[in-house]
Amino acid sequence: MTPATDPRIRRTRAAVLGTALGLLVERGVAGTTVEAVAERSGVAKTTIYRHWDGQAALVLDAFASVRRPPEDPDTGTLRGDLVALVTGLADAVSRGPAAALWFALVDAAERDPRLADLHHREAEARHAIIRRVVERGVGRAELPRGTDPAEVLDLLAGPIFYRRTTSGAPVDRRYAERLVDRVLRAYPA
Amino acid sequence: MTPATDPRIRRTRAAVLGTALGLLVERGVAGTTVEAVAERSGVAKTTIYRHWDGQAALVLDAFASVRRPPEDPDTGTLRGDLVALVTGLADAVSRGPAAALWFALVDAAERDPRLADLHHREAEARHAIIRRVVERGVGRAELPRGTDPAEVLDLLAGPIFYRRTTSGAPVDRRYAERLVDRVLRAYPA
DNA sequence: CCTTTCCGCTACGCATCCGTAGCGTTATGC
DNA sequence: GCATAACGCTACGGATGCGTAGCGGAAAGG
Numbered sequence: 001m002t003p004a005t006d007p008r009i010r011r012t013r014a015a016v017l018g019t020a021l022g023l024l025v026e027r028g029v030a031g032t033t034v035e036a037v038a039e040r041s042g043v044a045k046t047t048i049y050r051h052w053d054g055q056a057a058l059v060l061d062a063f064a065s066v067r068r069p070p071e072d073p074d075t076g077t078l079r080g081d082l083v084a085l086v087t088g089l090a091d092a093v094s095r096g097p098a099a100a101l102w103f104a105l106v107d108a109a110e111r112d113p114r115l116a117d118l119h120h121r122e123a124e125a126r127h128a129i130i131r132r133v134v135e136r137g138v139g140r141a142e143l144p145r146g147t148d149p150a151e152v153l154d155l156l157a158g159p160i161f162y163r164r165t166t167s168g169a170p171v172d173r174r175y176a177e178r179l180v181d182r183v184l185r186a187y188p189a
Numbered sequence: 190m191t192p193a194t195d196p197r198i199r200r201t202r203a204a205v206l207g208t209a210l211g212l213l214v215e216r217g218v219a220g221t222t223v224e225a226v227a228e229r230s231g232v233a234k235t236t237i238y239r240h241w242d243g244q245a246a247l248v249l250d251a252f253a254s255v256r257r258p259p260e261d262p263d264t265g266t267l268r269g270d271l272v273a274l275v276t277g278l279a280d281a282v283s284r285g286p287a288a289a290l291w292f293a294l295v296d297a298a299e300r301d302p303r304l305a306d307l308h309h310r311e312a313e314a315r316h317a318i319i320r321r322v323v324e325r326g327v328g329r330a331e332l333p334r335g336t337d338p339a340e341v342l343d344l345l346a347g348p349i350f351y352r353r354t355t356s357g358a359p360v361d362r363r364y365a366e367r368l369v370d371r372v373l374r375a376y377p378a
Numbered sequence: 379c380c381t382t383t384c385c386g387c388t389a390c391g392c393a394t395c396c397g398t399a400g401c402g403t404t405a406t407g408c
Numbered sequence: 409g410c411a412t413a414a415c416g417c418t419a420c421g422g423a424t425g426c427g428t429a430g431c432g433g434a435a436a437g438g
Contacts, residue, residue: 030219158347
């Protein structure tokens with residue numbers, strides 16, 4: 001979508017996407033109807049249809065609007081990097097609405113190829129960071145040669161999401177640190 | 190719900206719940222409407238309303254009908270037990286429709302307390318098994334004293350689900366074994 | 379057998395959402 | 409200033425799903 005210079009367009013898009021995100025969290029994908037977005041955002045339904053083809057395109061755009069790949073912390077040590085990344089993820093997943101959005105996206109992606117594509121691209125961004133971090137760790141001999149970054153990612157991100165959905169146990173920074181230390185022990189340098 | 194002796198009732202319930210599960214996989218929670226279930230199952234809509242209060246109750250019942258807690262493998266070794274459990278989970282998640290159902294349930298549970306309750310009870314069943322397996326492992330000195338079973342569960346189940354949703358990489362038995370061995374290394378006996 | 383219970387069918391009224399048309403109004407950008 | 413582009417509003421027709429009513433037929437089960 002073109003960046004748009006006209007402030008009216010920018011206002012409209014921001015209001016609509018923001019409202020859509022709120023509705024996605026509150027009511028899920030199916031509950032995020034064009035009508036509901038129009039009513040809550042104050043933007044007329046006809047205007048929404050001037051910008052998006054329909055509900056599916058709007059929801060896709062709303063999901064896409066929150067893509068914010070984490071930065072490479074580069075703290076100097078592998079443990080520092082991983083703790084930074086995992087606590088960031090834990091914060092996002094436990095505090096903000098990010099978790100509900102993530103689950104909604106994962107579920108919807110099972111049935112919509114475009115959402116699946118979006119989800120994979122987002123995951124790939126996380127993967128790229130982890131790959132760099134792991135490779136630096138290998139370079140500093142903090143990890144054995146041949147360590148699979150994808151496996152490390154699974155071992156760190158997986159438990160965060162699983163714990164958040166399942167046990168209802170807190171996913172806080174303490175847990176994040178414990179998790180990193182536990183996983184690192186599985187890779188004797 | 191009472192077990193029901195009348196074969197007509199049993200037939201109806203089975204047909205409806207089976208169809209509902211199929212629709213949950215194909216179209217998600219929102220797409221599993223009473224009308225769609227009626228049409229596909231051949232059971233009249235009015236009959237469905239004679240058995241369930243509405244869409245929410247039907248979906249809840251459909252989810253509940255697949256609860257099948259894994260058995261305690263009790264192979265004699267910790268590794269054997271964990272490999273059995275994790276390969277079972279990997280199979281279910283990668284082959285069957287279980288994964289789509291699980292994601293749909295997780296997402297819907299974010300907004301429906303009754304589904305959240307169901308989800309937690311199901312998770313608790315898995316947790317109970319892991320707890321026993323871990324405790325036996327501690328008893329045989331295969332795990333350090335004080336090992337947290339919940340953490341082990343997170344480390345094993347989390348990556349399975351995460352990998353299935355994210356990278357699209359295969360979640361097969363080989364991965365399951367690798368995962369178990371990796372995690373076990375994090376707990377020096 | 380014969381009563382009870384369950385089921386299928388048709389036909390509703392109601393609500394929600396879709397996506398579009400047309401027209402006036404207002405904010406932008408030149 | 410002025411033409412243009414964007415927006416709000418009302419009003420549709422169509423589709424889908426909800427949940428209910430009432431009836432007749434058929435299958436249980438005693």
